Amino acid sequence: MNAIIFSAILGVVMMFCSAFVTNRSSYKYVAAIGLALLLMVNLLDSNGLTIFLIDTKGMLSFSKVGLLFNSICIGATLIYVLLSSKEIEKVDNYTAEYFALIFFVLCGISILTSFNNLLMLFLGVEIMSIPLYILTGSDKKNLKSNEAALKYFLMGAFSTGIMLLGIAFIYGATGTFAIDGNSRPLSMGTPFLSILEVAGCILMLISMSFKVSAAPFHFWTPDVYDGAPSVFTSFMATVVKVAGFFAFIKFFEGRIVSTSMAVNVNVGVNWKMLFAIIIIATLFVGNITAVFQQSVKRMLAYSSIAQAGFMLFALFSFNDYAKEGIVLYAASYSLATIGIFAILIKMKDYTFEGYNGLAKHSPIVAFVNTVCLLSLAGIPLTAGFFAKYFMLASVVKLGYAWLAIVGVLFAAVSVYYYFKVIAAMYFKTSEENPMIEVPAKSFQAGLLVLSIIIILLGIMPQFLLNWMYF
Amino acid sequence: MIALLLILVPLITGLLCMLLPNGKLLALLGSVVTLLLALVAVNTNSAAASLVTNVNWLPALGAKFHLAFDGMGKMLVLLTAVSLPLIIAATYKNGYNDSGKFYGLLMLAQTGLMGVFLSIDCLLFYFFWELALIPAYFLCSIWGGEKRITVTFKFFVYTFIGSLLMLVGILYVYFHTADASFSMDAFYKATLSVKEQNVLFWLFFIAFAIKMPVFPFHTWQPDTYEQAPTGVTMLLSGVMVKMGLFAVVRWLLPIFPKAALAYDTVIISIAVFGMLYASFIAIKQDDIKRLIAYSSIAHIGLMAAALFTNQQIGYQGVMVQMFNHGVNVIGLWIVADAIEQQLGTRKFSELGGLAQKAPSLAILFIVMAFANVALPLTNAFVGEFLLFNGLFRFNVVLAAIAGISIILSAVYTLNAVQKIFYGATNHKTASVTEAAFGVNLSLVILTVTIIVLGIYPQPMIQLTEDSVNTLMLLVK
Numbered sequence: 050m051n052a053i054i055f056s057a058i059l060g061v062v063m064m065f066c067s068a069f070v071t072n073r074s075s076y077k078y079v080a081a082i083g084l085a086l087l088l089m090v091n092l093l094d095s096n097g098l099t100i101f102l103i104d105t106k107g108m109l110s111f112s113k114v115g116l117l118f119n120s121i122c123i124g125a126t127l128i129y130v131l132l133s134s135k136e137i138e139k140v141d142n143y144t145a146e147y148f149a150l151i152f153f154v155l156c157g158i159s160i161l162t163s164f165n166n167l168l169m170l171f172l173g174v175e176i177m178s179i180p181l182y183i184l185t186g187s188d189k190k191n192l193k194s195n196e197a198a199l200k201y202f203l204m205g206a207f208s209t210g211i212m213l214l215g216i217a218f219i220y221g222a223t224g225t226f227a228i229d230g231n232s233r234p235l236s237m238g239t240p241f242l243s244i245l246e247v248a249g250c251i252l253m254l255i256s257m258s259f260k261v262s263a264a265p266f267h268f269w270t271p272d273v274y275d276g277a278p279s280v281f282t283s284f285m286a287t288v289v290k291v292a293g294f295f296a297f298i299k300f301f302e303g304r305i306v307s308t309s310m311a312v313n314v315n316v317g318v319n320w321k322m323l324f325a326i327i328i329i330a331t332l333f334v335g336n337i338t339a340v341f342q343q344s345v346k347r348m349l350a351y352s353s354i355a356q357a358g359f360m361l362f363a364l365f366s367f368n369d370y371a372k373e374g375i376v377l378y379a380a381s382y383s384l385a386t387i388g389i390f391a392i393l394i395k396m397k398d399y400t401f402e403g404y405n406g407l408a409k410h411s412p413i414v415a416f417v418n419t420v421c422l423l424s425l426a427g428i429p430l431t432a433g434f435f436a437k438y439f440m441l442a443s444v445v446k447l448g449y450a451w452l453a454i455v456g457v458l459f460a461a462v463s464v465y466y467y468f469k470v471i472a473a474m475y476f477k478t479s480e481e482n483p484m485i486e487v488p489a490k491s492f493q494a495g496l497l498v499l500s501i502i503i504i505l506l507g508i509m510p511q512f513l514l515n516w517m518y519f
Numbered sequence: 520m521i522a523l524l525l526i527l528v529p530l531i532t533g534l535l536c537m538l539l540p541n542g543k544l545l546a547l548l549g550s551v552v553t554l555l556l557a558l559v560a561v562n563t564n565s566a567a568a569s570l571v572t573n574v575n576w577l578p579a580l581g582a583k584f585h586l587a588f589d590g591m592g593k594m595l596v597l598l599t600a601v602s603l604p605l606i607i608a609a610t611y612k613n614g615y616n617d618s619g620k621f622y623g624l625l626m627l628a629q630t631g632l633m634g635v636f637l638s639i640d641c642l643l644f645y646f647f648w649e650l651a652l653i654p655a656y657f658l659c660s661i662w663g664g665e666k667r668i669t670v671t672f673k674f675f676v677y678t679f680i681g682s683l684l685m686l687v688g689i690l691y692v693y694f695h696t697a698d699a700s701f702s703m704d705a706f707y708k709a710t711l712s713v714k715e716q717n718v719l720f721w722l723f724f725i726a727f728a729i730k731m732p733v734f735p736f737h738t739w740q741p742d743t744y745e746q747a748p749t750g751v752t753m754l755l756s757g758v759m760v761k762m763g764l765f766a767v768v769r770w771l772l773p774i775f776p777k778a779a780l781a782y783d784t785v786i787i788s789i790a791v792f793g794m795l796y797a798s799f800i801a802i803k804q805d806d807i808k809r810l811i812a813y814s815s816i817a818h819i820g821l822m823a824a825a826l827f828t829n830q831q832i833g834y835q836g837v838m839v840q841m842f843n844h845g846v847n848v849i850g851l852w853i854v855a856d857a858i859e860q861q862l863g864t865r866k867f868s869e870l871g872g873l874a875q876k877a878p879s880l881a882i883l884f885i886v887m888a889f890a891n892v893a894l895p896l897t898n899a900f901v902g903e904f905l906l907f908n909g910l911f912r913f914n915v916v917l918a919a920i921a922g923i924s925i926i927l928s929a930v931y932t933l934n935a936v937q938k939i940f941y942g943a944t945n946h947k948t949a950s951v952t953e954a955a956f957g958v959n960l961s962l963v964i965l966t967v968t969i970i971v972l973g974i975y976p977q978p979m980i981q982l983t984e985d986s987v988n989t990l991m992l993l994v995k
Contacts, residue, residue, distance in 0.1 A: 429649045437684070445690040453690070454722075457683035464679055467671060476660045476668050511579060 050101050050111065051090035052119055052159040059083040060152035067145030080148040084127040087155065087442035091120050092154045095516070107227065115162040117293050117376060117516045122158050125383040126151065129284055131350045132391040132495050136280040140187050142147045142286060147187065150180035151284065158292040167226040174212065174260065177292065178205050181285060183195045185277040197276025200464045204259065206267045212256035218249030228300060252322070253300060260293040263361060264330035267354050271338075274350035279399075282346070283390030291379035294360050298375060302367055319496040325452060332358035332459040344399045348466050349389065352425065355463055356382050359440050359456065366443035373514050374439025380513055381424055381432030381506060388421040391492075395485050401469055405479035407509045414488055415474045417496040422467040424503050427460055432506035521560045522586035523572040525596060525633045527604075528553050533626030533654075542619025543611065546626055550603035555630070557600035561593045561982065576643070576817075581693075581700030586637040591838055591986035593756075594979065595636040595765055598845045602757050603629050609853040609961040610750040613860060615662055621750070624721070628654040628754060641689055641770070642701040645682070648762065652678055657756060662748040674743040675734070683725035693772060707773045707993060713781075720778035723771050724761035724786075730763030733786075733795025733823045737816050744812040749856035752808070754814050757849040761841050764819070767826050768986065773993040780994075783827040787913065790827075791921045794820035798927035802934070807855040807865045810935055811848065814891060817924050818844050824921065825906040830853050831991050833909020838983035839976060840902030843890075845970075847899055850887040850965040854880065857954040858939065862947055867935065872944030876951040881940045883962040888936050890969045892929045898972035 066079055088461040090100065095116035130137075130151075140145050157177025164170045181204065186198025220226060231351055255266060262270040264344035274282045335355025342348040360378050363371035396403050408415035437460065441453045504515060532549025563570055565588045576584040583876060588596070615621040631651025638644035644869035652675065652824055659671040689701075695715075696705040729736040730731065744752045772779050794817045801813035825833035854985030857880060858873070859865050890897035893904075903925070911918040944951075953959070972979060 235994065281695055336665075424652075428653065429646045438690075441687060442690050442693075445687060446694050450687055450691050453687045457687055458680070461676060461680040461683055464676060468675070472660065472672070475657065509577075511577060514579070 050103055050105075050109070050163075051100050052087060052123065052451060053093040053109075053156055053163075054101050055087050055090050056156040056159055059087060060149045060156065063145050063149035063152060067143070067149075067325075070145075073144055074294065075184055076145045076148060077130065077138065080134065080151070081127065081130050083152065084123060084130055085303070087152075088120060088123045088127060088271050091116060091123055091159075095120065100201065104458055106110040108169050109160070109163045111163050114372060114376065114517055115295070115299075117291075117513075118379065119159055119162040120379045120441065120516070121376065121383065121513075122162070122292055123155060125288050125380070125387060126155060126284070128384065128495075128499060129288070129387045129391075132387065132492065132499070133206070133280050133283060133394060136394045140278050140280060140345065143187070147184065147281075150184055153233050154284075154289060158288070160293050161296040164296065164299070165228060165234075166338060167219065167228060170300065171209075171216060172229070174293075175209065175298065178209070178260075181281075181289060184281040184284070186275060187281065188278045191276075191278075193276040195470075197273045200269055201273045201278075208256045208259035208266075212260075215252030218252065220244050222246035222249060236298040244364065250301075254327075257293065257297040257300065258327060260421070261290060261297055261360070262354050263327050263357055264334040264354065267331065267334060267357075270354055271347055271350040275347050276346070276354070279390065279394045281344060282350075283394070284515045286349065286390070287383040288387045290353065290357070291360070291383055294357075294375060294379065297369075298364050299422045309377060321365065324361065325449075328358055328361045328365060328452070329455055331355070331361060332456065336459045336462040340462065342466070343401065345393055345396075345401060345470060346399045348401075349393070350474050352463065352466065353386065355459065356425065358459070359437060362440040362444055362452075362456065365452070366447050367444060368443055370439050370443035370446055373517065374436065374443055377432065377439055377506070377510055377513060378426060378436035378516060381436040383432075384499060384503055385421040385424040385433060388417055388496060388503075391496070392418050392485075395488060395492075397484055397486075401473050402479075403484055404470055404473035405477040405484070407474040407484060409478070411485060411488055411493075413493045414485065414496065417500045418474065419471050420500040420503055424507070426464050426467045428506060430507045432503045432510070434507055520572065520819050521556055521563070521570050522588065522637050523561065525553060525556050525600075526586070526630055528556065529629040529633065532624045533630060536619050536623030536626060539618060542623050544957045545619075546622035546895045547604065547607045547611070549626055550600075550629070553633075554600040554604055559598050560588060561597050565589055565593070565985070574641075580642070581698065581702075581705075582929075583640045583643040583700075583702065584643060584824070585702065586634075586643075587639045588637065589986050589989070590983040591765065591768060592636050594838060594842050594983050595761055596633060598761065599629060599632045599636065599758050600761055600847065602754065602849055605849060605853075605964065606750050606753045606757075606960045608957040609753075611727065611957040612955045613750070613856075615748065615750075620661060621711040621748075624654040624658050625750065625754065628658070628759075632758055634761065636765060638655070638700045639703045641693070641703065641706055644766075644770070645689060648685075649679075649682055651759065651762065655751065655759065656859055658745060659747040660735065662751070664746040666742070667746045670739075670742040674739040677729050677739045678726075681729040681736075685724045685726035688719045690723075691719055699816065699856060703769075706770070709774065711775070713777050716775045716778040717781060720771070720782065723775070724767075727763040727766045727771060728823075729821055730766070730815065731760055731819050732763070733790055733820060734796055734816070735789075737793065737797070740816060741809050741812040744815075745806065745808045747807070748857065749852055753849045753852045753856075756812070756852070757845040758902045760819060761845060762946045764822055764826065764837060764841055767823075768834070768990060771972065772826070772990060776994040779827060780829065783829065784914070786827045787910070787917055789823045790820045790824035793817075794824075794921055794924045795927070798924045798931065801931040802927065804931075805867050807858065807867070807935065807939070808852075809853045810853060810931060814928060814931060815844075815848055816863070817928065817993045818848075818891075821903065821906050821910075821921060821924070824917075825909045828909045828913035829994060830904055830912045831987060832912070834984070834987045834990055835980060836902055836905025836907075836909055837888050838987060839979050840899070840906060842979060843898040843972060845868040846965055846968050847887060847890040847897075848973075850883075850962060850969070851891060853958060853961055853965075854884040856889060857958045861951055864947065867938040869945070870939045871942040872948050873951055874939070874940040875944060875957040876948065877953045879959060880954050880962075883959070883966055884940065885936060886969060887962075887964045888932045890973075891927065896973045898969050898976065900973060901976040941993075 096105040160173030182202045188194035339351035363375040424431035427433045427437040608845040634647030694710045797813045797816035804810040890899045893899040
């Protein structure tokens, strides 16, 4: 509860900042302090210290996992702001407003990580999405940014419409908005979902797949990620995306596990097979298309689709491994991608050739970029390895080793495009000099801290996972 | 404790080498310290508490940071520890750019290798298995030849696919252990049906076969050996390929004994075919490095075949030969590198008459060449004798076919000796001088090892006896 209210207040504070504080460069400090504060109150919340005691009538429920997930999102945003706040200032004149919008997104995320009711799910998704439409179009004079914003808005509006229809169906079938299967009066006692409810669930599946850019609902992703100002792409592709995953999993966990998953075949819908198809399609589209990209930014957009495919493994298996895995995956994926984007934004040239010889020019930046890329590729000693490990373990445990094999084959494909960047940085030379503006000491220090966190999680993932239980 | 130090010393020296200027000397120092530690470990009883490190690593998953020695582990640790000082000494004068980083990465690769040979926990083993690969990737890609980037990438992807498949296999076995742990004992006792074994066997085997490499997974190997800087090639072919053979003994055979029995003829036939195939290609080569690469495939093929014979004597042969092959092949690479450094070419067609100019190099190389042919009095004779003995007991026909490769190896090796060292000198080779001191020193040490182990192989056999006996019990 703390995070929801604080993030909303901080958003308003940021807006007032722009009116009363004239020194533009001080906004980022306010935002960073605000985020640190937000992280703190959220951690307090997960230790049982709630500042606002509000009876939500069961519409919100704060579980350890949800709060941990929220902490990861806030923490990742904090790191993002620390690394990229200079770039946020460069987008346009409305720096404080951008920070305000980021706080509002976090407010939406806080609702998404704690919803217990379909209305709250809808509210969370909308509160999260609307500021993003604005951020996508924030580079007002750039046509590509405008196009991306319009596209994102239209597609988002469609998917929201589908979600509402789905919610309406489910409400019609069960007579309640609560996601928790046991509290549904109409279908109580029967393990089957009615046709209406199944239709509702499928509509929800489509709409949520859109939000997390799972194939075949991923088409907006590369254009929007490419068109939006890079600094906001970084935020969208990481924090926002993993929050969507949490909601996705939470919705289906309550609905499917308690009822039809056990029976499996349910009014002709084999959910496991449906999820498997989505997973494989997402992995396929993400990985194969990423191979052909010329621009690192577009490659990262497709790589985010590919990584979504791996995160969907949690949706497939719904066991303890999946739960721990999605937490770890969210953290490792967000941190690594934020790091890569923070470096990308500073590059003069977004193509692979633009990275040529970076290792000679600024070794620390190249090293951190390598750690982040290795983490995304899932190489041991980085957080990404354990993230993939848990995902694979969760499906192997269920006895679907074949799906794990499909997954690892695509993971091997992903090595191609991640290592292309590494190869450019270390093994090639460039005549152009410098390819990156000389990075500030503080920026390099921030990157080093990021890489240390990634490596630490790669050796001792329990540092993060223990928060789930204690 | 010593096991931990064997990992920490190369790790720390490796990192320091990369950060400090003049890391070359530090690397040499670190590798010598590692060698001393390894010698202490070899002369200590395997069960001694001073050798074992066992701490909790991921309690929730049942993974431990558990390092321990057995005979085979000792032998391979010794091989790894011996190779590094030799490699550094032999390439000391080569003048790689950023030599501190080069030798630092070499030490990091050694860290990974030590970890692979010492891990008693399967997840830990997987960790080190991958970690040994990353430094090798950077070493080959930064300091390698003209086509280094694509070739090294192929090498990386091959091995990475293999290890990912193995990871799925490891997870599957893990969920079938009694106490949900990654420990070696739990894995050996995992309850797997014959059908499950037959599938999982291949998930593991492909990973190991790519690493060894065994035909048809060998295609990365000649290219990589050719393009990699020779110092790295020495490590790759001398030590790193032993990871594959080692892993078969440590993990594959004991976990899937039934599947190993079911597929023994298939695998041995493939391996024997690969031996002949590689030998024939070796005859055709005009490049020293490619010749050694293919000859190495042939030798490894024989070891791989012997691993599936289920004969005590064959296993014993593999143990002895792993060490011997490592020593011999490093010797061959050192000579190849000495020639390339002086002449800038590796082609037989451009060489000749070196024996007149560099007689001691010639003598030392001929000893290596004899060892490569497995002539009596050299260490390889002992190993190959045991290997063929095991293969013969398994199947006479296959052993006879494999025997052809002995003749072929004489053909290509002696041919190479002749073309490099004898005949008339040409304008290129006329100016050759004796190799650097470090090169000769390394070669002399190797020559002594080759002859001593050729006459008196007993210590090596005794060292690994316990591993062979355990293996025999486990696969029965």
